[in-house]
Amino acid sequence: MRIRTVFSQIRCPNHHYSSYSEDNSLLIQFMIVEFIHTAQLSNKLKCLIQKHLKTNQSLIPIFPDIKQIIEQLIREHPRREGSDSFPGAKGSLAKLKEYCGFFSHNSSHQNKHHLHLHLAANQALLTALHIQETLTAVPLNVHENKRTTSSFPIKGAITIFQNKINQIIRRFPQALTAFWDNENVVFCIFRLRQSFIDIYGTDVIAQQFKTPAETKQLMELLCERYRERGFDSLIPTIHQLIEPNGE
DSSP, X not given: OHHHHHHTTSOOGGGTOOOHHHHOHHHHHHHHHHXXXXXXXXXXXXXXXHHHHTTOSOOGGGHXXXXXXXXXXXXXXXXXXXXXXXXTXXXXXXXXXXXXXXXXXXXXXXSHHHHHHHHHHHHHHHHHHHHHHHHHHSOTTGGGOTTTOOSHHHHHHHHXXXXXXXXXXXXXXXXXXXXXXXXXHHXXXXXXXXXXXXXXXXXXXXXXXXXXXXXXHHHHHHHHHHHHTTOGGGHHHHHHXXXXXXX
16 A cells, blocks of 8 residues: 555654754755745746736836846845845745755755756746846836837746746655655645645645545654654644644
8 A cells, every 4th residue: 555655664763863964854944945935936927927918918017027026036135024134145046046956966865856956946047047137138218219129038038937937846846755754844844835735726745645544644653753852842733734624
């Protein structure tokens, strides 16, 4: 049965206590956070363009809005509410690309899925930089030069960018496969479960555990692991996260 194949490979708690730096569990959590921020900004860009094109075939009027979103992907916006960032700090896509690079070069996790994820993130960042440079080159008096200014290069670059983001979204769950027996990573994933649902349109987390029994067994695993570590106060939270509807 699938339940046995999944959970028979889980290490005993006594062998599980490796440091964050050794098992990459902290790095993958950084990747998860930046992946979600990147996907959210990409979706914001997509919705902005789709809404605008319903009434206008040219993207020129929303160039400033496009540039703002792209810059948030490349570098942290210093005016974002609650942000402690400073000018020049890396944005979500730039950080995701960097973390994917660290991850893909780690000998214990080096496989084609992680390499492809790093490649897609790198290509997405390069395309975002190209869009930023193109928008920066547009004259400030663009509205007075509509005849000589075309949004076609931007449309093409954004299409390429969205394709690369879609590749990241498609490949990202594969990077999590090796961490389904790590309570820290699984707990992080379930805390952000709704964000994953918003990105994928389905509960991609639940798809990793095909039956309610597997989900129940996962919850029991997490509870056991955190009890062993003395975090009994997290048990009610784990129940709420994994069984939000009381299933």
